[in-house]
Amino acid sequence: MISKKDIQRFKKIISSVDKPVLSVYCNVNPADPDNFGRAWHGRLKNTLKSMDELKVNLKKGKTFYDELIVFIDQLIVGARTLALFAWVNDKNELEVEHFELQVELPVVDLVRGRVETHFGKPYVLPILYAFDEFYRVGVVHVYGSKWRFYEAFLNEIEEITETFAEITPDEWKEFNEYAQIIESGVLEERTFNDKLKFKDRQKARIQTFSHKLYVRLAQMVEKSVLDLGLDRLILMGNDWEVKLFENHLNRHIRELIIGYVSNPLDTENPSSKDVLERIAPVLREAEEREEMQLIADAQSPKGVCGLQNVLEAIQMARLQVLILPWDLHAKVYKCKDEMIFANPEEAQELDPSYEEVELKKEVFLLAAQYATRIEFVDGAMKEKLYNELQGIAGIVRW
Structure with missing residues (x-):
């Protein structure tokens, strides 16, 4: 089981890395028919093989990809999700940190055997959310x-x-x-x-x-x-x-x-x-009670809903709690000054060179910047969030 010391060690290591990091989230659940015969292993190798960033040579002559595959080949997993982070250190050697989790992670879309990869700034926010917000x-x-x-x-x-x-x-x-x-x-x-x-x-x-x-x-x-x-x-x-x-x-x-x-x-x-x-x-039952209360609060006078209203509230530092669906897919528009808008017209007025980004890539840092707590809902409460609160909601401070 992952201890608090394990989490503290990982946070310390990953925050000190100043090189591009490969972040990988992969469905390895042996109970999933798509993973029969370790099928996840082949999908993961094929995904990594297609990444040009992993073709660089390391100290011993092997590539980033080659050495990482040696590591992956040795894994014997019985978990649901594999979270892996790899980078090249100052000695031109590969370093790897990984976790085998018995849960799915929010905003990580691994349905139908999909592998989610990122190269650059460590994409650790989904796993850090799980470490910090799942109850012990x-x-x-x-x-x-x-x-x-x-x-x-x-x-x-x-x-x-x-x-x-x-x-x-x-x-x-x-x-x-x-x-x-x-x-x-x-x-x-x-x-x-x-x-x-x-x-x-x-x-x-x-x-x-x-x-x-x-x-x-x-x-x-x-x-x-x-x-x-x-x-x-x-x-x-x-x-x-x-x-x-x-x-x-x-x-x-x-x-x-x-x-x-x-x-x-x-x-x-x-x-x-x-x-x-x-x-x-x-x-x-405890989680469902809490999720029901969150949705009820979002539907009360102290709640806001809809992407535009929620983004405005959070960037005005008004939002105490941000309520998101487990499978967050929204697109938003980000300007150079880090302001984020729900539609391109608003972003255009502030910055003609705005970019379209996935909200799931920005939402953790955005919430941290304004001291807003994130809560994810799933199941019946997720459907209620989509059907009655436009897919995203929040509870305001004032």
């Missing part, structure tokens, strides 16, 4: 004899074994005894006499111990959430255990919780695949 999610598996903590990001998941590492097997065993007492003695029978069972010395001791352990576990989860920079939290397990633990979390951490899921099939040794599949619907 923590998953706490609340289970009597052994708790687990996971980090999920970009449709990948990894167990963070350090979270509960200091809890000993004996402590887990004693804690599990307490969980069994609660489940069988209070929650099922629900009688006053059953509650009295807790008054004997043995069970009172376990209860006191377990309360302290709950507090420790909550502190451990809070530490992992902060250390990993997580944006959301999902609790997994029996409903009563999950809710009991939730009460021990501080308010800030509780506010990150977006849902609850049931125990995995194998509670003792759950597979990462099972955990990921269980949390996927919760993540989709």
